[in-house]
Amino acid sequence: MAEDMSIESYLAAGGVLTNPTNVPPRYRAELMKLMATFVDSELAGAAGFADIINQGPGIKERIAAAKIVLEKTDNADKVLRIMGEFGANTERYATHHPWTARLDRDADIGQSRSEHDMRLAVFNYPLNGWADAVMMNLLMGRAVAVQLAEFSMVSYQPLAEVFRAVAPIEARHAELAEEGVIKLLEAGEAEALQASANYWWPRVAASFGSSASEKFEGLQAIGLRKTSNAELKTRWEAEAGAILKKIGLTVG
Amino acid sequence: MARFHDLEVTDIHKTIRDAVVVTLQPVNGAAEEFDFTQGQYLTFRRDFDGEELRRSYSICAGKGDGVLQVGIKRVDGGAFSTWANEELQVGDTLQAMPPMGSFFTALDAGADKQYLGFAGGSGITPVLSILKTTLAAEPNSSFTLVYANKGVNTIMFxxxxxxxxxxxxxxxxxxxxxxxxxxxxxxxxGLVTEEKCAQLFEHWIDIQSVDTAFICGPEPMMLGIAAALRTAGLDDSQIKFELFASAQPGRAKRKAVSQDAASSANQTTAAITLDGSTQTIQMPKDATILDAALDNAMDAPYACKAGVCSTCRCKVLEGEVEMVTNHALEDYEVEKGYVLSCQSYPLTDNVVVDFDQ
Known part of the structure; x- marks a missing residue:
């Protein structure tokens, strides 16, 4: 058997890696960043949403919000466990950081991350009440669906499998948000929801990263990316825009 | 973080001339931790001339066999596999981490499934565990194994x-x-190539009825089989891979300690290698290696900046640094010169670090 194939050419040909023992150093670094981005975003998202539970207008809404907090934390745990196989201290990781910390609502940070964690920039903005939280969850929920479809194809099989398992759970969160938005619209909250949509739209859009990312080709060569940031963002804009239109709101 | 446990070797026998099957018994009450899932692997560690080596070997026993067994094929120049084949004795103690890996699918006694396994050489070990367990646990399921070897006398099991x-x-x-x-x-x-698989799917294997395929072998073989399976209509969630690269990392060289003593100046010259290129920068001794790299527009990897996640790991090749916090790297990694760059401050006037190792 021809056994002399480098890991790099194996990955370039679409091969997948299955355990930490033969992951090249630079691949490891990019994979860890990708996993940390997901874990930090889920933990920060769940922490922010936890504070909103009691603002739910009814018990059904509070159950939905609590379920989202539980499941996002659980999803973070699934990926954190893979980071643990690479040496991350999972116990400490989950608690070393104030995940509820937020910037000002008007802070303008674009796509930059905070100094101390890898959460997507959008999770640094505070939620402004129940309706705002539901709208954020709707728009970001659709973005997560697009991003998870992309990352379900990463070349590290254990992570791809977790993302495939997590995707329908996250999709359900976006559905719950859509149901919540419709309920709020029926209660005459259209104006507040439109204001929230206007606020969150550009911030969620920024979570797709720079359209001129120099790193993309390098990540593509090792199977950690397939579709460009710009293409993913366009996909989200079409899907999320269609939902807003369907429920009688406009893209901000 | 996973910990190492002691395992006693209770049996060892050859399956072919240069491969042994080692039966292990967890000691000190660790049995529960070694309750494996079919297809998982164990990572062993052992000191060779003062340097720790770690090697992973798949469990070849089925769930119902009631034993913990791994297959170890001798690799040319492989310190651990040669030692296991030539010197390991019944009664010896090995150290291993609890089973890891996700090379398996959930079993269901009521399932009526068709499984297809591909194994190349010693890649048989996890596939054997899977097929034994599956055939016992799912009385209505079937398993076809395509097993590639050099010749008759190198067929393990x-x-x-x-x-x-x-x-x-x-x-x-x-x-x-x-x-x-x-x-x-x-x-x-011949070799198990994409073309060979396509031919097998014509008359020998009813690929349309296959629910899940397992592949464990060298890289080119895995690529060829996966391509043939996708062409035949299987999607990624139906194809399970396990790769142990033929070239597991060789012995790491000892950290080269620079002889020049630390001087009084606060500045350090740091040569930092990242993505194949090296930048030499001047940095203050009260800055971390990571921050110095980031300040110089290098795209150094990091996530938590708290010494927890190990994303920013790099290797010190020359000079010395002080790592103030470490919750992620293990002793053996530190001995080899790895540091968490987010927690490491230069001590000597020159340091050379590498993120690519």
Whole structure:
């Protein structure tokens, strides 16, 4: 058997890696960043949403919000466990950081991350009440669906499998948000929801990263990316825009 | 973080000339931690001339076998596998981490599934564990194994596979593909390539009815088989891979400690290698290696900046740094010169670090 194939050419040909023992150093670094981005975003998202539970207008809404907090934390745990196989201290990781910390609502940070964690920039903005939280969850929920479809194809099989398992759970969160938005619209909250949509739209859009990312080709060569940031963002804009239109709101 | 446990070697026997099957018994009450899932692997550690080596080997036992067994094939120049084949004795103690890996699918006693396994050489070990467990746990499921080897005398577990065929008559089928030994059917000679798989799918394997495929072998073989399976209509969630690269990392060189003593100046010259290129920068001794790299527009990897996640790991090749916090790297990594760059401050006037190792 021809056994002399480098890991790099194996990955370039679409091969997948299955355990930490033969992951090249630079691949490891990019994979860890990708996993940390997901874990930090889920933990920060769940922490922010936890504070909103009691603002739910009814018990059904509070159950939905609590379920989202539980499941996002659980999803973070699934990926954190893979980071643990690479040496991350999972116990400490989950608690070393104030995940509820937020910037000002008007802070303008674009796509930059905070100094101390890898959460997507959008999770640094505070939620402004129940309706705002539901709208954020709707728009970001659709973005997560697009991003998870992309990352379900990463070349590290254990992570791809977790993302495939997590995707329908996250999709359900976006559905719950859509149901919540419709309920709020029926209660005459259209104006507040439109204001929230206007606020969150550009911030969620920024979570797709720079359209001129120099790193993309390098990540593509090792199977950690397939579709460009710009293409993913366009996909989200079409899907999320269609939902807003369907429920009688406009893209901000 | 996973910890190492002591395991006693209770049996060791050759399956072919240069491969042993080692039976292990967890000691000190660690049995529960070693309750494995079929297809998982164990990572062992052992000191060779003062340097710790870690090697992973798949469990070859089925869930129902009631034992913990790994298969270790001797690799040319491989310190651990040679030692296991030539010196390891019954009664010796090995150290291993609890089983890891996700090379398996959930079992269901009521399932009526068709599984297809591909194994190349010692890649048989996890596939054997999977097929034994599956055939026992799912009485209505069938398993076809395509097993690639150089020749008849390098087929690991050959007799055991024959016995399984008899035990599970009609539910278990093996197709041996031999690289150099001629067989009655031409198709069964040569390498398992994409083309070979496509031919097997024409008459020998009903690929349309396959629910899940397992592949464990060297890289080119895995690529060829995966391509053929995708062409035949399987999607990624139906294909399970396990790769142990033929070249597991060799012995790491000892950290080269620079002889020049730290001077009084606060500045350090740091040569930082990242993505194949090296930048030499001046940095203050009260800055971390990571921040210095980031300040110089290098895209150094990091996530938590708290010494927890190990994303920013790099290797110190020359000079010395002080790592103030470490919750992620293990002693053996630190001994080899790895540091968490987010927690490491230069001590010497020159340091050379590498993120690519």
């Amino acid at each position: 050959r007799e055991e596979l024959e016995d399984l065929k008899n035990t599970y008559l009609g539910r278990f089928n093996v197709i041996h593909i031999l690289e150099s030994d001629a067989q009655e059917i031409d198709l069964f000679t």
